[in-house]
Amino acid sequence: MTEKILFRNVHLFEKTGTFDVMLDNGFIDSVRPYLMDLVLAPDPEVRVIDGKAGFLSPGFIDLHLHLEKSQTIGEQECPGLMDAILSFKDYIRNHLSPEDIERRVEKTMRDLICHGTTSIRTHVSVDEIVGTMAVKTLLGMKEKYKDRLDMQIIAMVSSLTLSDDTYAHLDALGDTDILGYGAAPALCDDPKMMIDRLFELAKKHGKIMDLHIDEHDDPNVDVIDYFADSIVQNDMIGQCTGGHLCALSAVNQEKANETISKILVSGMHVVTLPSCNLYLMGRKDKGIVRRGTTRIRELVEAGVNISLASDNIRDPFRPFGNGDMLEEMLLTAQVAQMGTYTDLRQIFRMGTYNPARAMGYASYGVEVGAPADLVLLEAASAEEAILSRATRRYVLKRGKIVCENTTSTHWML
Numbered sequence: 518m519t520e521k522i523l524f525r526n527v528h529l530f531e532k533t534g535t536f537d538v539m540l541d542n543g544f545i546d547s548v549r550p551y552l553m554d555l556v557l558a559p560d561p562e563v564r565v566i567d568g569k570a571g572f573l574s575p576g577f578i579d580l581h582l583h584l585e586k587s588q589t590i591g592e593q594e595c596p597g598l599m600d601a602i603l604s605f606k607d608y609i610r611n612h613l614s615p616e617d618i619e620r621r622v623e624k625t626m627r628d629l630i631c632h633g634t635t636s637i638r639t640h641v642s643v644d645e646i647v648g649t650m651a652v653k654t655l656l657g658m659k660e661k662y663k664d665r666l667d668m669q670i671i672a673m674v675s676s677l678t679l680s681d682d683t684y685a686h687l688d689a690l691g692d693t694d695i696l697g698y699g700a701a702p703a704l705c706d707d708p709k710m711m712i713d714r715l716f717e718l719a720k721k722h723g724k725i726m727d728l729h730i731d732e733h734d735d736p737n738v739d740v741i742d743y744f745a746d747s748i749v750q751n752d753m754i755g756q757c758t759g760g761h762l763c764a765l766s767a768v769n770q771e772k773a774n775e776t777i778s779k780i781l782v783s784g785m786h787v788v789t790l791p792s793c794n795l796y797l798m799g800r801k802d803k804g805i806v807r808r809g810t811t812r813i814r815e816l817v818e819a820g821v822n823i824s825l826a827s828d829n830i831r832d833p834f835r836p837f838g839n840g841d842m843l844e845e846m847l848l849t850a851q852v853a854q855m856g857t858y859t860d861l862r863q864i865f866r867m868g869t870y871n872p873a874r875a876m877g878y879a880s881y882g883v884e885v886g887a888p889a890d891l892v893l894l895e896a897a898s899a900e901e902a903i904l905s906r907a908t909r910r911y912v913l914k915r916g917k918i919v920c921e922n923t924t925s926t927h928w929m930l
């Protein structure tokens with residue numbers, strides 16, 4: 518039986534005052550204003566946690582990861598996306614085993630959970646080298662960790678062409694618990710054909726699509742446009758996700774407006790991955806180096822459902838990262854030049870409420886009836902939590918504490 522937990526005296530997102538939040542059987546049972554003088558009768562079935570006027574946030578959601586690539590960083594310099602792709606292929610050729618993937622992924626998942634993330638989506642390679650092995654390994658880990666982390670899996674074409682063998686592997690995975698299909702079509706010789714064939718599979722198996730779209734610096738957003746149009750033509754409005762969209766920053770304003778309109782019509786959920794793209798893009802630039810990020814503020818202002826995510830964690834694509842969404846939020850705020858408190862709350866939504874929509878969650882947040890996926894932060898608000906990268910005192914998955922941080926700062930003044 519899940520124990521009842523009562524958080525006393527906690528701040529909630531965009532609400533004035535502090536609250537008492539009761540959890541029961543994995544869900545949020547009640548949310549009431551905190552009354553300082555209220556003395557509760559002892560109840561052995563309820564664990565009471567003094568929130569100390571901290572911020573009780575919904576669990577963070579990292580919408581775009583590559584778990585099976587994580588923790589593979591070595592000494593090889595990878596000056597750009599293609600070099601990183603080739604470097605990882607070398608790694609996986611020499612370490613082709615489920616045990617190696619499990620060992621590395623477990624480390625990354627522990628980091629994610631301890632930093633307050635309660636749900637993720639990971640893209641997992643399918644190609645001539647790994648076949649379906651990596652996806653099947655991650656499906657096993659999804660089951661093993663189901664009480665600590667929700668995991669959605671995208672089977673992603675990780676080669677530059679969609680061979681018949683890889684297509685057959687993807688088709689075979691259609692009967693498994695993967696969420697959908699992915700690829701990076703702009704890197705391929707025939708992007709449109711690849712997108713068409715993946716939509717065929719998605720429709721056949723009732724899956725979604727989550728593509729890396731136009732992750733480059735050239736002023737060409739053909740893949741974004743084609744993906745948006747294809748979503749509409751395939752009757753999948755509001756179901757699909759596009760990641761990166763770096764090239765949207767390279768086109769002129771008129772073209773950018775046209776493409777953002779297409780994104781809106783398709784209901785495409787967008788993910789920006791600033792920490793990875795800052796490292797990977799513009800690598801040959803001298804002097805002013807292009808940032809490689811998409812038009813974050815413009816997408817927000819247009820009403821696109823945009824999230825931010827980690828992408829790669831300590832691998833050839835990005836040798837940095839701690840699975841820490843507050844770190845990703847702070848970096849995104851600086852890169853997108855979004856620094857007011859209103860901006861910071863918007864950034865906070867990009868790691869919580871917005872990805873919850875993309876994940877398809879019917880209920881999310883600190884509201885009665887929502888799953889108790891929570892993180893108690895040593896801060897009074899979302900904006901303060903981002904600015905200070907606040908200590909995560911407790912992380913809860915469906916009402917159970919999955920991580921507790923007992924260290925605390927005490928000012929000796």
Ligand SMILES: [Zn+2]
Binds near residue numbers: 582583729829
């Ligand atoms: Zn990615």
